[in-house]
Amino acid sequence: MIRFEPRGPASLRRMLAVTIAAAVAALVLAAIPIAFAGLSVFDAYGLMVKGAFGSLFAFTEMLTRAAPLILTGLAAAVAFRARLWNIGAEGQLYAGALAAVAVGTGLISGPSLVLIPAVMIAGALAGGLVMLGPTLLKTRLGVDEVVTTLLLNFVILLFVQMMLEGPMKDPMGMGWPQSEPILDEAALPKLMDRMRIHWGLVVALAASLGVYFLLKRTVWGFEIRAVGENASAARHAGIPVTATFVRVGLLSGALAGLAGVGEVAGLKGYLTADLSPGFGYSGIVVAMLAGLSPVGVVLAALFIASIFVGADSMSRATGVSNYLADLIVAMALLCVLVSGLFLRFRIRLVGDHKSRETAE
Amino acid sequence: MADPAQDADVVLRLDGITKRFGALTANGEVSLDLKRGEILALLGENGAGKTTLMNILFGHYVADEGRVLVGTSGNGLADLEPGSPSAALAAGIGMVHQHFTLAENLSALDNILLGTERLAALSSSRAPARRKLEDLMARSGLTVSLDARISQLSVGEKQRVEILKALYRDARVLVLDEPTAVLTPQESDTLFATLKKLAADGLGLIFISHKLAEVLASSHRVAVLRGGRKVADLPTAECDRRRLAELMVGHAITDTARTPGTPGASLFVLSGISAGHGRDALHGVDLDLKSGEILGIAGVSGNGQTMLARVISGLETPSSGSITLGESTLTRASARKMIDSGLARIPEDRHHDGIIGAMSVSENLAIETIRKPENQRLGLLRFAAMRERAKDLIKAYDIRCQSADSPARLLSGGNIQKIVLARTLETEPMVVLAAQPSRGLDVGATSEVHRRLIAARDRGAGVILISEDLDELMRLSDRIAVIHRGHLSAAEPTETLDRGTLGLRMAGHNAEDAA
Secondary structure (H helix, E strand, C coil), rough: CCCEECCCCCCHHHHHHHHHHHHHHHHHHHHHHHHCCCCCHHHHHHHHHHHHHCCCCHHHHHHHHHHHHHHHHHHHHHHHCCCCCCCCHHHHHHHHHHHHHHHHHCCCCCHHHHHHHHHHHHHHHHHHHHHHHHHHHHHCCCCCCCHHHHHHHHHHHHHHHHHHHCCCCCCCCCCEEEECCCCCCHCEEECCCCCCCCCCHHHHHHHHHHHHHHHHHHHHHHHHHHHHHHHHHHCCCCCCCHHHHHHHHHHHHHHHHHHHHHHHHHHHHCCECCCCHHHHHHHHHHHHHCCCCCHHHHEEEEEHHHHHHHHHHHHHHHHCCCHHHHHHHHHHHHHHHHHHHHHHHHEECEEEEEEEEHHH | CCCCHHCCCCEEEEEEEHHHHHHHHEEEEEEEECCCCCCEEEEECCCCCHHHHHHHHHCCCCEEEEEEEECCCCCCCCCCCCCCCHHEEEEEEEEEECCCCCCCCCCCHHHHHCCCCCCCCCCCCCCCCCCHHHHHHHHHHHCCCCCEHHHHCCHHHHHHHHHHHHHHHHCCCEEEECCCCCCCCHHHHHHHHHHHHHHHHEEEEEEEEEEEHHHHHHEEEEEEEECCCEEEEHHHHHHHHHHHHHHCCCCCCCCCCCCCCCCEEEEEEEEEEEEEEEEEECEEEEEEEEECCCCEECCCCCHHHHHHHHHHHHCCCCEEEEECCEEEECCCCCHHHHHHHHHECCCCCCHHCCCCCCHHHHHHHHHCCCCCCEEECCCEECCCHHHHHHHHHHCCCCCCCCCCCHHHHHHCHHHHHHHHHHHHHHHCCCEEEEECCCCCCCHHHHHHHHHHHHHHHHCEEEEEEEECHHHHCCCCCCCCEECCCEEECCCEEEHHHHHHHHHCCCCCCCHHHHH
C-alpha cells in the first residue's frame, strides 16, 4: 500500500531537483512513442539538441521562440499568483497583435521612437482590456474566469479572422487573409544581422525582471501575494481584493498582449490567424514549470522553446511528426503537476510493516 | 501491567505509542488502558497530542513505535492492524470526531447505515436495522428522528447520530473528540448523562477535552498528556481543578480574577442591524458599547456570532440598521475604513482570516498598515522598517518564531493569535472586536489574550468579546448579552447573571422564562 505523509515546506534545492526530475521524466516518457516511430531514442534526442543548440542560427531561433513564451508564461504566473485563473493568454495575445497591427500599419506615423512604444502600448492595452471583462465578471458576479477566459480565446480568434477577411485585409495580399504589413518604423529592430531574433526578447526579459520587482518589492505586489495566498485574510486585513484582481487581470492580459506585439512587430511583420502556435496555452505550462516564479519563467520558457525548435528540426531530419514537441510539453506539465505531490508529501510504500503479520 | 486478572476487563490498550512528524514528537511512548464500563478523560492543551493519539488508535495515522491492542471476544487482547480505519471499526472502536463526518443531504438512518450495507444486495430491507436502532435509542436515551435529513438537525442531534452510528456497529470502545465544543451547557449535561448510561451498559469511553469542569464532573479516570507524553493517569476522585490544570500546563498557574472596568460614555453603537440570510443571519441587533468596558456576547455557535463579527469587521454590509463610532457613521464601511476608524478586529478563525500562512511573520504584522507611510514609500515596500517594527512586536508580544522572516504558517495557534493581537492592538484602537479569541489556545496563550484585552479596556477602549466559553465571558466581561437565532438580548451586568441563566438564554428561553 502507498501512504502519503505530509512534509514541511520545500527548500529551493528540493524544488529545483523535483522540477528537473519532472522535465527528465517527461523526456523519458516521450521516448516511448519515439521508439514506436522506429527511431533510436538517442538519435532523436540528439537531433533535437542539435536543432535547438547546434548552431548560432539554431540557438537564436530557439531564443526567438522563447520570447513570446516568456511573456505568456509571465501572464499566467502573475495571474495564478493571485489565484486568478487566466487561461486566455492565447486570445489576449491575438488581441495585442491585432491592436499592434491596427496602430502600426499607418494609423499614426512618426519615427521609431514614437511608433514602437505606441504599438507596444496599444498591444498591452488591448490584451489587458480583454482580461478586464472576465476579471470584473469574477469579482462582481462570481463567474468562473476559467470558463470565460478560455472561451474568449475562440471569440477573439474568430474576430481576428473576420477582420483579416474584411476591413483589415491586405489589398496587396494576393487574396490571403492577412493584414497589411506593419510600417518599418513600427517594427521591433533585429538583435543580430541575418537572424530572426529581435528586441521582443529584451522586452520579455525586462518584463520578467519587472514582474519580479513588482511582486517582491512593491505594495501592489504585496497585495497580489496576499490575495493569492489567502484572499479571505487579505480582505479581513483591509486589502482591496477587487482592485487587486483588476490590477492583476490588466497586467496579465497586457503581458500576453505584448507577446502578440512581439510576434507581429518583431517577427512576422503582418498578422495572420495562425500567428501563434498556442503560445498562450504553452505559457501556462511555462508558468507551472517555473513554480510561478517570474525569473523561473525565463528558464522554463527556454526549456519549452528548445523542445519546440528541436522537435521541428528533428522532424525535418527524420520525418517523425513534430507533434512530438506538443507531446513532450504536455508530458512535462503532467510530470510537474504530479511532482507537486512529491514536494508536499513523503511517499512511502508500506507492505513490510512489521506489525502487519502480528495483526492477523 | 500484565496481570491477567486485570486484563480481562481491558477493552483497549495502547502500548508505548510514539509518533513523530519530522522533528516534532507528537506522541512519546504513550501507554494507556481502557476498561469495560469506564469513562476515561484524555486531558491536555492544544498540541499535547490528544487528537494524534486517537487518530493512531482509529488508523488515520500509523505509529512509528508501539502497538494498539483491542479486547477480543475470547477475553484476550489482540493487535489491531495499524493504519486501517476499517480494521478499527471491525474491532469495535467507534469515533466521534470534533467535526462531524455526516452526509448533510442524507437522512439520519442513511448516515448510520452508510458503509454497513452490502454494495449489491438482491433485496434491501431496512426494517431490521430500524428495529435495532430503535432498541438502541430506547436503551441509551439517544433519540433522533431517523428519517430527518442531517441538514435539518441541530448540532446536538447530529452528535447523537454520530454516537448512534458507532453503537449500531456494535462499538465496544467509543472515542469522542472534544464533544462539548459545539453544545450548550444544558446539551453537554444531557450528553454526559447519556455517556454514563452507556458506560454502565459496559461500553468503554474515551473523551478528549481541555475543559477541566467537565472532566472532573463526568469521568472515572483522567489521563493527562503534555507535550506528547502521558504525565498523569489517575482516578478522577483524586483530582481537583488546580492539580489538573498544573499537570496540563506543567507549572503552577494563577487564575486572572475579574477586575471590574470603569465604563464611560457610549462609544460604538449598532442599532437595528439586520444582515445575512439563513441560520447565521442577524435580526435587528442593538448593541451599545461604552468606552472602558468589555461587553461579552454569549451564544451557541452558529447563532449569528459569525455574521455579527463580519458586520463589525466591515466584511458584510447590513441590510438595515446603522453603525456609529462616536460621531462617525460606519454602516456601510469597508474593512479598510473600519481599521482606519480605530477598530481592531480579532477574527474567530485566525488561520483562515487572521494570517496569511505563506507570508512571513513580518509581513503578517504589517498587513493592515501596508499602505501607511511607515511601511511604504512611493509604492515601494520599506523592508528594513517593516522588519525593525516586526522585531519590536515579536519581543513585546512574545511571539515565538524562528525569525521575522519565517512563514507565519509554521507558528503554533497561540503565536499566530499573538501576531493578530500585536498588529491590531499596537495601534491603540478605540474599539476591539475579539471573536472567539481564545478558542483552541492553551492556557498560557489564553491568559495572554485575556491580559491584552483587559489592558485595552483599562486604557479606555471598548471591547466586544464574542465567545462560546461561559467561564471566559464571566471572568472578563463587565456586561453580557446573549445571541440566539440572530437576536441579541440586552446586555446585563455580569454580577447579576449566572451560568444557569445564561445557558437557558443561549438555548432560546428569554429572560422572563428564565426568571
